[in-house]
Amino acid sequence: MTKNAWGEEDQGPEAQQGAQPVTSSESPDKRSESREWRLIEKMVNGLHVEHRRTRRWGIFFKLLTFTYLFALLGIYFYGKTPDLDAVSSDEHVAVVQVNGPIAESEKANADSLVWSLRRAFENEHSRAVLMRINSPGGSPVQAGYVYDEINRLKTKYPEKKVYAVISDIGASGAYYIAAAADDIYADKASLVGSIGVVSASFGFVDLMDKLGVERRMLTAGEHKGLLDPFQPLQNTERQFWQEVLDTTHRQFIEQVQAGRGERLKEDPDLFTGLVWTGEQALDLGLVDGLGSAGYVARDVIGVDKLVDYSAKGSPIEQLIDRLGVSMAGHLANVLGVGGGVQLR
Template sequence: MSEWDNDEKPEWGAPVTKRAVNQQGDDQGRDWKLIEKLVMSLQSEQRRSRRWGIFFKLLGFAYLFILLFAFMFPISNGVKPSLGEHTALIEINGAIAANEIASADNMVGALREAFEEKSAKAVLLRINSPGGSPVQAGYVYDEIKRLRGEYPDKKVYAVISDIGASGAYYIAAAADEIYADKASLVGSIGVVGGGFGFTGLMEKLGVERRLYTAGENKAFLDPFSPEKEDEVEFWEQVLETTHRQFIEQVKAGRGDRLAEGDGLFSGLIWTGEQALDLGLIDGLGSASYVAREVVGHEKLVDYTLGGSKLDELIRRFGVSLGAGFADQLVQSRLELR
């Protein structure tokens, strides 16, 4: 018979036998083993969770990187889809400048692709721009003329939406025909070059201008120095020369369709309805109207080339705002607008 009959346990204070001590030790050992197993299980689970967390984070970063790469550098298999007969559309939006979407590089590249595509039966320039650099506009004008000579059966149509002024009209003048809405703003055949003068403000602030140059005209039209009459006269000659070049190109493009009158090249801007009477445009209509009724191929395929997607994203967030403001503030820049 055992020391404890009928599973009776010793009362508090009663003497404990060796067997009871061993049993208590075994119970404590089992408890510690269970605790140890639980802790080890928790640690193992945490390690697994961390590993899976790192894995999914890396997977997410890789996925985002692939998306960004595909967004910025689209992959082409070299096989063009069948487009069918269509009208090639090229958008000219915003300021015309080397560092803008409407740069000569982008427009010329799009023009060449559109002219080379056999299924494109005509090229349509949809313009919504106040103008910009005469150099960039001149590049595009010359390329349109060259491509028209190389592909005589493919016509170019310019369609002005809200505004097609100055440098934008310079480009439009190279087209076979120009269309606009009756309320569109058309023309502004002139040249402008402006800046600011800060001499009075600097005197009030007690700021002294210190400028060192080699060459008597190196500080030409410096906004922090008093204006010089001879420099102003020279700059006006530059503007006049550029204006004359602009007028010559418009006359070459429009020919005898232009109405007579000195006001035509005075820098004024007209509505589409007025521009039609002045011979600046050939008719009233939208891009879809021209594609459908004039070209005879209603389907429009966009050939417009733009800047990198990253540049566009940065532009939207306004990172270049400060640089652009400073550029406008202190520099004199010749523009067709």
């Protein structure tokens, strides 16, 4: 046995032949198990990272949602206030929009219209008040509230005239409101009039008999089930309800006559519920002239500037309308199957 240059003993060939190659002490099964654990560990770490990423995005979207909701609430509480231009020191014509069906649940409800009209009259810089009307009518009660308030405000502010300008349609309850104005204008093709009352529903008595459905309704009061669509309409109830409609119609006619006075022409069809074009309505005395809101402001009142005083619905209400949630109720109002009396 010899020593090499580093002082280590140099084993002979026999010893070298007996030497075995250096190998890992782990068996193949243990190495396979180790790789599996590393894969599991990597997978768990990946899931953890993904979870944290998802949680961060979740927090972000929650903050974004709350910010959006708070913004909507802010606009909701300030949305009914007119624009800053409305509180203007310049002389202007105050505009109040009457759009869509006139009903408590609609945009054109008495509370909103009365609120807007009061603001329009109160502003000392508004020369006149102009109602821009595009409505098929609706509730006689809501229309009556607005009619009475216009007359009250005209008495309180005698220096300010009220103009009604009908665009596409100003019929029934909408014309009821317009009749309170000092002057009414419309386009030559506008639909004007429809001075009448309607109450419509359906009867399902025969259908229930065919289907074998039994109606069970208990009432206290002989006529408490008046106009129930699932039982026959009695002649006495028909006569009673007709009297209600006739009374409402008479009230409507009286208010139109009080507002229009001698300008109305004698015509047997005037209060029958018929509707006329603006040109025909001019001949009948239902309107005083033909023209748009801009024309009335510029050439009749003599002021170019128009400022909208209409109450603005909240973004939530606008979103609901756009999504069509109120479509069924609106359709019922248009078709006259809402169960109430309507001026149409």
